[in-house]
Amino acid sequence: MSSAVASATRETMRRLHRASEPDVLKPLLARAALTPDSRERVMDTASGLLADLRAAQSRGWVNQFLQEYRLNSSEGVALLSLAEAFLRVPDPETADLLISDKLGEANWRSHAGQSNSRLVNTATWGLVVGRALVGEGEAGPLKRLLSRAGEPFVRQAVGAAMKMMGEIFVMGRTIDEAMRRMKKPDNRGFTASFDMLGEAARTTADGERYFKAYVDAIDAVGRDPSAGHSISVKLSALHPRYEVAKWDECVPALTEMLEALAVQAAGKGIALTVDAEESERLDMSLDIIGNVAALPALNDWDGFGMAVQAYGKRARPVVAWANELGRVMNVRLVKGAYWDSEIKRTQVEGLEDYPLFTRKASTDVSYLAVARDMLDAPHIRPAFASHNALTVATIVEWAGNARDFEFQRLHGMGDGLYERLVRDNGYHCRIYAPVGGHRDLLAYLVRRLLENGANSSFVHQLADARLTEDEILADPVAKISAVGGARHSSIPLPVDLFRAADGHRNSMGIDLAERNVLAKTTHAVRAPVNLSVEAVSTQAVNDAVPRAHAAFPAWRATPVEARADCLDRLADLLERHRDELMAICVQEAKKSIADSIGEVREAADFCRYYAMQARAKMQPIELPGPTGERNMLHLDGRGVWATIAPWNFPLAIFLGQTVAALVTGNTVVAKPAPQTPAIARRAVELAHEAGVPADALILVPGGPEVGAALTADTRVQGVAFTGSTATAKKIARSLLADNERPIVPLIAETGGINAMIVDSTALPEQVVADVVTSAFRSAGQRCSALRLLLVQEDIADGLIEMLSGAMDLLTLGDPSDPASDVGPVIDQDAYDRLMAYRDSARARWVKTIDAPAGGLFVPPTLIRLGSIEELNREWFGPILHVATWKAGELEQTIARVNAKGYGLTMGLHSRIARAAEVTEELAEVGNLYINRSMIGAVVGSQPFGGEGLSGTGPKAGGPHYLYRFCAERAVSVDTTSAGGNATLLSLEEGGI
Numbered sequence: 008m009s010s011a012v013a014s015a016t017r018e019t020m021r022r023l024h025r026a027s028e029p030d031v032l033k034p035l036l037a038r039a040a041l042t043p044d045s046r047e048r049v050m051d052t053a054s055g056l057l058a059d060l061r062a063a064q065s066r067g068w069v070n071q072f073l074q075e076y077r078l079n080s081s082e083g084v085a086l087l088s089l090a091e092a093f094l095r096v097p098d099p100e101t102a103d104l105l106i107s108d109k110l111g112e113a114n115w116r117s118h119a120g121q122s123n124s125r126l127v128n129t130a131t132w133g134l135v136v137g138r139a140l141v142g143e144g145e146a147g148p149l150k151r152l153l154s155r156a157g158e159p160f161v162r163q164a165v166g167a168a169m170k171m172m173g174e175i176f177v178m179g180r181t182i183d184e185a186m187r188r189m190k191k192p193d194n195r196g197f198t199a200s201f202d203m204l205g206e207a208a209r210t211t212a213d214g215e216r217y218f219k220a221y222v223d224a225i226d227a228v229g230r231d232p233s234a235g236h237s238i239s240v241k242l243s244a245l246h247p248r249y250e251v252a253k254w255d256e257c258v259p260a261l262t263e264m265l266e267a268l269a270v271q272a273a274g275k276g277i278a279l280t281v282d283a284e285e286s287e288r289l290d291m292s293l294d295i296i297g298n299v300a301a302l303p304a305l306n307d308w309d310g311f312g313m314a315v316q317a318y319g320k321r322a323r324p325v326v327a328w329a330n331e332l333g334r335v336m337n338v339r340l341v342k343g344a345y346w347d348s349e350i351k352r353t354q355v356e357g358l359e360d361y362p363l364f365t366r367k368a369s370t371d372v373s374y375l376a377v378a379r380d381m382l383d384a385p386h387i388r389p390a391f392a393s394h395n396a397l398t399v400a401t402i403v404e405w406a407g408n409a410r411d412f413e414f415q416r417l418h419g420m421g422d423g424l425y426e427r428l429v430r431d432n433g434y435h436c437r438i439y440a441p442v443g444g445h446r447d448l449l450a451y452l453v454r455r456l457l458e459n460g461a462n463s464s465f466v467h468q469l470a471d472a473r474l475t476e477d478e479i480l481a482d483p484v485a486k487i488s489a490v491g492g493a494r495h496s497s498i499p500l501p502v503d504l505f506r507a508a509d510g511h512r513n514s515m516g517i518d519l520a521e522r523n524v525l526a527k528t529t530h531a532v533r534a535p536v537n538l539s540v541e542a543v544s545t546q547a548v549n550d551a552v553p554r555a556h557a558a559f560p561a562w563r564a565t566p567v568e569a570r571a572d573c574l575d576r577l578a579d580l581l582e583r584h585r586d587e588l589m590a591i592c593v594q595e596a597k598k599s600i601a602d603s604i605g606e607v608r609e610a611a612d613f614c615r616y617y618a619m620q621a622r623a624k625m626q627p628i629e630l631p632g633p634t635g636e637r638n639m640l641h642l643d644g645r646g647v648w649a650t651i652a653p654w655n656f657p658l659a660i661f662l663g664q665t666v667a668a669l670v671t672g673n674t675v676v677a678k679p680a681p682q683t684p685a686i687a688r689r690a691v692e693l694a695h696e697a698g699v700p701a702d703a704l705i706l707v708p709g710g711p712e713v714g715a716a717l718t719a720d721t722r723v724q725g726v727a728f729t730g731s732t733a734t735a736k737k738i739a740r741s742l743l744a745d746n747e748r749p750i751v752p753l754i755a756e757t758g759g760i761n762a763m764i765v766d767s768t769a770l771p772e773q774v775v776a777d778v779v780t781s782a783f784r785s786a787g788q789r790c791s792a793l794r795l796l797l798v799q800e801d802i803a804d805g806l807i808e809m810l811s812g813a814m815d816l817l818t819l820g821d822p823s824d825p826a827s828d829v830g831p832v833i834d835q836d837a838y839d840r841l842m843a844y845r846d847s848a849r850a851r852w853v854k855t856i857d858a859p860a861g862g863l864f865v866p867p868t869l870i871r872l873g874s875i876e877e878l879n880r881e882w883f884g885p886i887l888h889v890a891t892w893k894a895g896e897l898e899q900t901i902a903r904v905n906a907k908g909y910g911l912t913m914g915l916h917s918r919i920a921r922a923a924e925v926t927e928e929l930a931e932v933g934n935l936y937i938n939r940s941m942i943g944a945v946v947g948s949q950p951f952g953g954e955g956l957s958g959t960g961p962k963a964g965g966p967h968y969l970y971r972f973c974a975e976r977a978v979s980v981d982t983t984s985a986g987g988n989a990t991l992l993s994l995e996e997g998g999i
Contacts, residue, residue: 012331013297017290019324021521024286025360031320032369032492039375040484045404053400053480056424060396063423085109091453092768092918093169094446098801100894101767101919102162108919110165173445176419176453178438182227185442189236196429198235199440200280200339200415201228204448207243209772210812217244221268224442229275237278237310239439240268242292248816249288251520252825258291262298269299269311278310280337280390285345286319286362287352287520293328300332309388312337317374318346318363326377330384339390339415340377342370354501355945357516357608365495371398371483378402381412388412392439394421397480403428413437450770505947511619514608515582519601525825531586532593532600533823540684542709545716548676551705552720555647555674558702563644563672567625569698570670571618577666577697578614581607584693588658591686596657597830597863599822602785605943609659610690612946613964614666620969621670635983642973644672645751646724649717651738653729654833655788657683662690663946663963664727664754665704669694671972673725674703678717680730682833684708715741721748725972729790732757732881732956754971758881759911759957761941762795762904764926767802767894769916773938775809778887781914781941783817783867786829787885788837791912791934791942791951795878797900800891807889810869811854819856819864831863832884838863841884845870853889875903897922898929905931911953914941931955933962 023031041049089109096102179185182201189199203224208214221240228236243249245264246257265281272279281296296313305311315325315338322340329336343363353361364370375398381389382405391402392415399414406412413435414425425436441448499506504513519525562570581588589603598606630638648668652661661679668675679687691706707713718726718741728738735755742751763781765774781793798806822830832838845855845868853871858864867885872878878888892900904913913932915923923937933953934944944951950965952958961967 013328016324016328016331017293020289020321020328021523023320023324024362024521025358025518026320027360028320028364028369028494029492032364032372032487035323035372035376036484036488036492038379039372041401041404041482046482049397049400049404050480052403053396054476055427056396056399057476057479059427060421060423063426087453088918089165090169090172091450092770093165094173094449095770096767098767098799098894099159099162101799101801102165104919104921105768106162106165108921169449170445173449176441177443177445177448178418178440179442180444182224182442185440186227186231186234186236189234189438189440194438196436197425198237198435198437199418200237200239200278200437202239202241202282202439202441204241204244204441204443204451207241207249207772208245208247209775209809210247211815212812214245214247217241218264218268221245222271225268225271225275225277225279228277229272232276237280237437238268238272239280239282239314240265241282241284242295243284243288247813249284249291251287251291251522251525254291254522256826258294261291262295265295265299266302269302269308270304272310273305273308276310278312278337280312280314280339283314283316283341283344285352286316286321286349289319289321289325290522293325297332300334300336306334309335310337312339312388312390314339314341314392315377316341316343316363317377318343318370320362320364320373322373322377323380326380326384326387330386332386335386335388337388337390338381339392340374340381341392342374350498354504356518357501357514358518359515360500361494361498365498366487366490368483368486369492371395372487374398375401375483379405382406382409390415390437392416394424396424397483399424399428403434410434415439509616509619509623509947511612511615511947514578514611514615516608517585517604519604519825525600528586528589528600528604529823529825532590532603534586534590536587536590536594536685538591538595538685540688540708542681542684543707543713544709545712547709548707548713548716548720551676551707552647552717552722554702555676555705556722558700559644559646559674562669562674562700562703565672567621567670567672570672571621573694573698574614574618574621574666574670577662577694577699578611578618580693580697581611581614581690584689588686588689591689592658593823595685596654596683597822597833598785599827599830600825602822606656606658609656609946610662613659613663616947616964617663617667617670617969620966624969625671625973630977632979635981637980637982639978639980641976641978642671642970643976644674645972645974646673647722648673648675648725648727648972649714649720649723650675650677651714651717651726651728651730652677652679652687653790654680654682655785655790656729657686658690660729660756660963661687662694664729665690665694667963667969668725668727668972669699669704671969673972676705676707676717676723678707678709678714681708681710714738718742719744721745723751724749725752725754727754727972729756735958752971754959754961756790756952756958756963757911757956758790758883759909759932759953760794760878760881760904760907761791761909761912761914761932762797762875763793763914763916763941764892764897764900764904765796765798765802765806765916766897766919766922767799768918768922769802769938770918771802771806771809774806774916775813777914777916777940778810779813779817782887783814783829783885784942786832786865787867787887788832788883789942790953790957791944792883793887793914793941794881795872795875795904796887796889797875797892797904798889799894801894803889803891807853807869814854814856814867814869817856817867819858819866829864829867829885832865833863835863837884838865841865841882841886844882845886875900879907881909897925901926901929905929908956909953910955911957912936912941914939933957933960 092105179188185201201224203220204217224238242261246261249257269279284292315322317340329338349363378391381387389412393399394416410433415437418438418440428434429436502513505511517528585607588607592598592603592606625642628640630640632638650664665675665677691704694704695701718738726738728735735757739753742753817828818826819829820827848870851871854869855866858866865884870888872888872890875890910932912934913930914936915926916938934951946964950962952960952962961971
């Protein structure tokens, strides 16, 4: 491919990546459309394929079982959820809890006798009995009767069922077993593409193990190249840091590994296809694939290929790129594997638009348009992976008499769709065949089914008896044309994520998965900024408070709508000056690029959210009362507020506290942390530019003495503080020290000994990713950061080994470098304190990593505790403690954490819904995070703040926060005192 062509194609991809859905779909609709004659022939073919599919579903108990328990039923979801976790649970007690959780609530009896298969009906009665054993509660007579023998029996039966389900979806536990299975009569005429694993690598050891698995698989398949089988390779399985921020590290390494596998496959005479990844990795994948495709050693090999996901807006130019590589490329077209995670990532990061289509029918249109391109491309050997009869029939129509392409289907799905095409009509179909242990692969495949098993998918429509053949085979082009290609109405753009709920606009993020965007952002945060801010004296505080006090009446009298408008303008200014603000955060607060983006976004979110809340909640409320009386409740500002902010969120928390006080009609004297005054100064300048009067918001940078003088001033009518528990207590005492001083509110958000509890049903890969994020992102300098990891002892060794491997991959370095995972701590005092504690615990280190010479880098360290009770204070840095707990003692474990008196955040990783319910009921924390990381609370979505030693509440970014800044005033007026009750006197006749 010429550099000009490659550059133009990549530019097209960038343009389409987050373009509007109607714009992307317009040419696709034209390309995918059928003529009336073609449509008639396609419908005839599709109708026959549909009949074949339905006939296949009526054969065999497995197909009928899956049809009876579809994913769009609660029972189907329960079974798949059980399958996702059961085989990895090593201890019987937790296994029984999982079975009870998944089987105990579902209505299995409604399925009894409903299937044409005696085996399916027998299995259903087994589920009915199983529910009786595990789901009736302690008082159930059958459970009491079989309490000793029942649960082990059910456990064994479920284990056997899970292994049978594993055989449905997993071709073989080893490559040899999978190849033997492909020789069975059911697979006559089909070939396979063997995929050796499911999960991406989390550690270097994972990557090495998976690479060896591919090498061994190529050797095994290469022993009989005439069988026509091939290998599928997942790049994220080969490198644990397959991320754009690690481009310079992972792209060369992956190119080298893929080259070795490709050369090996070429030498064996078999084909190799690179699987698709999430859209954020597409550019990296294309670079790696392009590098290998250009190798002279592979010029004569026609077995190299790649997968393309039709749900991505860039699918067409990716195929065009592959066609211009100067060689024949095998291209597997799939619908897409990461739909819901792509949607969520785009929303969470506040990106411009989605990288994929939001309607199933739009993906079908894209698939057809790209398929047509592939059939016409001279250097593409197409492979069409689909379980959709209409899609297959359309491709058959367009291909005519050609057979120089293949269809593909997943092992365990689509039985009946291709048999007649292969055995009677000369088409080729390849089975995508996962290979590996059931324990790992069944869980992976079930998650893919749960993720992509929307009710609108063809497989689920097929099983729905309520749908007619015409509905199932409806033309996707007509569907999408009818709505003008519009995005799905239930999937708003990220900027509109909260509009339907409360009307405020979501903040805009930056797509750091775009390499050119990442480069520009890196350059921007390294631009010189003025960090010089002179601390004020206590006399300046004595001058500031009277100024703010004098400004209070006029600001309080300003209509709430005008005050809220100032906050909205401030949010806009924050986003307009985002690069500058991020640069200050990086250079002054030592925050990473990603954390700095989050800082600006959260500050803007606070402004817009509190503006919206004030407009809605600060209106006078008329209250009920007897006739002749008018009762009104007003919310009003209290006076001068002191806001004292921390250094770890020097913009978001600084502004969040401050604008909450301002929009409720108070004036503010704001003190930033002494380590981060420059970002606060710039925020105040922008607030004044947005319309906040200079004397309504006054900045007083300085150290503890400035804060003490501020809180001691009796004209201060409220204090909002975020920082240490010790300082919060000092402030509380100072506010009560003067007996003549009015009692004023203190809003304090402090730290915590934040625990994450992990049971044996949890997915270790997910746990490790969330632990690393929660404990070590921001160098552990977040109030919400994970401090205490509590792992069920049955899985502790394996989980700690995986966590240690993940820690080895962390990069400590300059926070302006996107490749850095962990930056320095904030100052020398923090460094000395953390290092002294770390050194004192050296005998209990489980894992630590090296830190760069020079700089304030505290190495991420994992410390083993003998018991939960050994940790009694917060260590504000990248130091994580780990202890274990026994199966069946979840309630006691939560109680032991509660006993520490802190109550900020807690995490739980479990696949048992009852465990989540118990934790929610018992955990005495402000924020509970289940099966996710423990940091990154979103304004308006996850209000943040603790209880006990972790704060006073109310929760920042929540619906009750503004009330604490307000004085409530009730006014009652006797309307009859001026001469009669006009309301009563004006009543008309007619009542009884």
